[in-house]
Amino acid sequence: MGMTMTQKILAAHAGLDKVAAGQLIEADLDLVLGNDITSPVAIKEMDKMNTTGVFDKDKIALVPDHFVPNKDIKSAEHCKCVREFAYRNEITNYFEVGEMGIEHALLPEKGLTVAGDVIIGADSHTCTYGALGAFSTGVGSTDMAAGMATGKAWFKVPAAIKFNLVGKLNKWVSGKDVILHIIGMIGVDGALYKSMEFVGEGVKNLSMDDRFTIANMAIEAGGKNGIFPVDEKAIAYMKEHSKKTYTIYEADSDAAYEKEYTIDLAALRPTIAFPHLPENTKTIDEIKEPVIIDQVVIGSCTNGRIDDLRCAAEVLKGKKIKKGMRCIILPATQSIYLQAMEEGLLRIFIEAGAVVSTPTCGPCLGGYMGILAAGERCVSTTNRNFVGRMGHVDSEVYLASPAVAAASAVTGQISSPYEL
Amino acid sequence: MKANGSVFKYGDNVDTDVIIPARYLNSSDPAELATHCMEDIDTDFIKKVKKGDIIVANKNFGCGSSREHAPIAIKAAGVSCVIAETFARIFYRNAINIGLPIIECPEASSGIEAGDEVEIDFDSGIITNKSRGTTFQGQPFPEFMQKIIKAEGLINYINNK
Ligand code: SF4
Numbered sequence: 004m005g006m007t008m009t010q011k012i013l014a015a016h017a018g019l020d021k022v023a024a025g026q027l028i029e030a031d032l033d034l035v036l037g038n039d040i041t042s043p044v045a046i047k048e049m050d051k052m053n054t055t056g057v058f059d060k061d062k063i064a065l066v067p068d069h070f071v072p073n074k075d076i077k078s079a080e081h082c083k084c085v086r087e088f089a090y091r092n093e094i095t096n097y098f099e100v101g102e103m104g105i106e107h108a109l110l111p112e113k114g115l116t117v118a119g120d121v122i123i124g125a126d127s128h129t130c131t132y133g134a135l136g137a138f139s140t141g142v143g144s145t146d147m148a149a150g151m152a153t154g155k156a157w158f159k160v161p162a163a164i165k166f167n168l169v170g171k172l173n174k175w176v177s178g179k180d181v182i183l184h185i186i187g188m189i190g191v192d193g194a195l196y197k198s199m200e201f202v203g204e205g206v207k208n209l210s211m212d213d214r215f216t217i218a219n220m221a222i223e224a225g226g227k228n229g230i231f232p233v234d235e236k237a238i239a240y241m242k243e244h245s246k247k248t249y250t251i252y253e254a255d256s257d258a259a260y261e262k263e264y265t266i267d268l269a270a271l272r273p274t275i276a277f278p279h280l281p282e283n284t285k286t287i288d289e290i291k292e293p294v295i296i297d298q299v300v301i302g303s304c305t306n307g308r309i310d311d312l313r314c315a316a317e318v319l320k321g322k323k324i325k326k327g328m329r330c331i332i333l334p335a336t337q338s339i340y341l342q343a344m345e346e347g348l349l350r351i352f353i354e355a356g357a358v359v360s361t362p363t364c365g366p367c368l369g370g371y372m373g374i375l376a377a378g379e380r381c382v383s384t385t386n387r388n389f390v391g392r393m394g395h396v397d398s399e400v401y402l403a404s405p406a407v408a409a410a411s412a413v414t415g416q417i418s419s420p421y422e423l
Numbered sequence: 424m425k426a427n428g429s430v431f432k433y434g435d436n437v438d439t440d441v442i443i444p445a446r447y448l449n450s451s452d453p454a455e456l457a458t459h460c461m462e463d464i465d466t467d468f469i470k471k472v473k474k475g476d477i478i479v480a481n482k483n484f485g486c487g488s489s490r491e492h493a494p495i496a497i498k499a500a501g502v503s504c505v506i507a508e509t510f511a512r513i514f515y516r517n518a519i520n521i522g523l524p525i526i527e528c529p530e531a532s533s534g535i536e537a538g539d540e541v542e543i544d545f546d547s548g549i550i551t552n553k554s555r556g557t558t559f560q561g562q563p564f565p566e567f568m569q570k571i572i573k574a575e576g577l578i579n580y581i582n583n584k
Contacts, residue, residue: 280436
């Protein structure tokens with residue numbers, strides 16, 4: 004029996020010729036990531052270890068992004084803890100406010116994640132880097148501490164589900180709609196403990212930003228990781244952003260998959276996840292009753308990249324956000340922010356009546372800058388719509404693409420970008 | 424090793440945002456986190472929970488973010504074990520890594536109700552519902568994980584190596 008792409012990467016990093024689903028292995032790590040919420044807990048754990056320092060100062064990335072710029076005294080203390088640890092250990096990839104971004108948009112952009120890597124991050128959306136053909140997965144702070152100290156982590160080799168993508172997305176349909184469609188189909192535990200392997204001739208029609216969005220939300224289906232084959236687009240992206248050497252792994256032709264699905268990209272429609280689970284999806288055509296909203300958020304590690312901002316700007320150009328609505332737009336990194344400025348997107352947003360903020364997770368996790376009051380509803384391009392995720396327990400979050408979010412900001416209710 | 428306590432029962436997909444809402448993540452102090460444990464799903468939990476009590480839930484317990492603050496808050500609230508039909512994978516890892524016992528057992532998850540008195544024998548994996556006189560065989564941990572749990576967490580396990 005052959006191995007999947009994920010299994011091949013894991014075998015190579017465990018020094019084994021072969022691994023099988025269910026096997027427990029210890030693998031070498033190419034990168035260990037933490038943020039301002041998870042790193043302080045990891046640093047505290049590391050202090051308990053008999054160790055003199057980190058395994059490799061170039062293979063750790065520390066990105067304060069959740070409550071940054073510091074939202075209150077406690078967050079400031081957390082960031083201080085991370086900053087001091089970074090300086091004490093001479094961590095190369097520590098990103099201070101002016102050079103930061105949301106971790107999962109920032110690391111690929113900085114060239115720190117490439118094909119064939121094994122990456123752990125104390126953040127569940129670490130699975131994002133599978134877009135580049137890396138094995139990357141979210142862990143907790145203790146794993147992060149052990150990873151920073153030893154350069155290793157234990158894994159149970161995952162079984163796989165294959166998603167065979169065919170065809171091409173239509174105008175206003177994006178990677179977000181692909182992954183929401185999949186989660187709606189298989190459920191929030193549909194890929195529990197498994198790797199989600201996206202393959203097929205349709206992959207070449209997806210932009211890298213679409214792939215990042217899709218891999219990003221593998222965790223919302225319970226997946227251990229999401230992974231794409233490495234094609235010309237991925238190679239071009241890595242050449243542009245990274246100096247690291249990458250390794251291309253391909254699945255064996257006789258690799259085992261527990262399940263296989265075929266998804267016709269051309270058949271997908273703009274898709275929205277209703278409260279309070281990402282699996283509660285409806286296509287735009289299935290929404291019969293108007294859903295009146297109070298706020299729109301466009302940003303996050305899922306949809307705060309340049310393609311997302313361009314799409315939102317295309318919808319918002321020359322239009323006004325409905326009176327009484329709040330629209331908050333957060334470019335995911337400083338360089339995306341700058342690019343959006345140079346392309347004139349920020350002007351379009353501000354003239355439409357949106358606010359544009361510095362990169363931060365902020366509202367995505369109900370942290371700050373866009374908290375919802377009781378009874379309020381928000382259309383958001385983020386990835387989770389759990390109870391209380393963006394504020395009051397009686398508020399509601401509807402997950403959607405940048406196109407749907409922008410269209411909804413104009414009308415004040417969930418709207419189709421086709422009908423503006 | 425045994426655990427004994429009364430049960431708090433929850434449904435499917437209990438996520439880390441309701442176990443410990445992000446608005447409290449500007450702290451990493453276990454005692455402080457515990458005071459908000461389960462707040463967004465069950466405001467009574469923290470008022471009623473006693474040391475040794477047990478959480479029983481259905482599928483995909485702990486889904487969502489990787490915050491280790493979730494199992495930490497549960498452990499610091501005094502909970503001795505979480506039993507569920509299935510766990511989300513990062514929560515599962517985190518619980519083992521910090522030494523919070525968790526057991527996957529679909530039969531126990533459907534055969535135990537809120538308020539039942541339950542005893543768990545971690546060595547055998549046997550779960551006894553004392554209120555109803557029923558027993559269930561929970562899934563034992565693989566040997567490697569047992570070693571981590573015996574060492575009371577991954578950090579000690581690595582230190583001992
Ligand atoms: S943007 Fe949201 S989901 Fe992404 S890392 Fe930040 S808090 Fe997590």
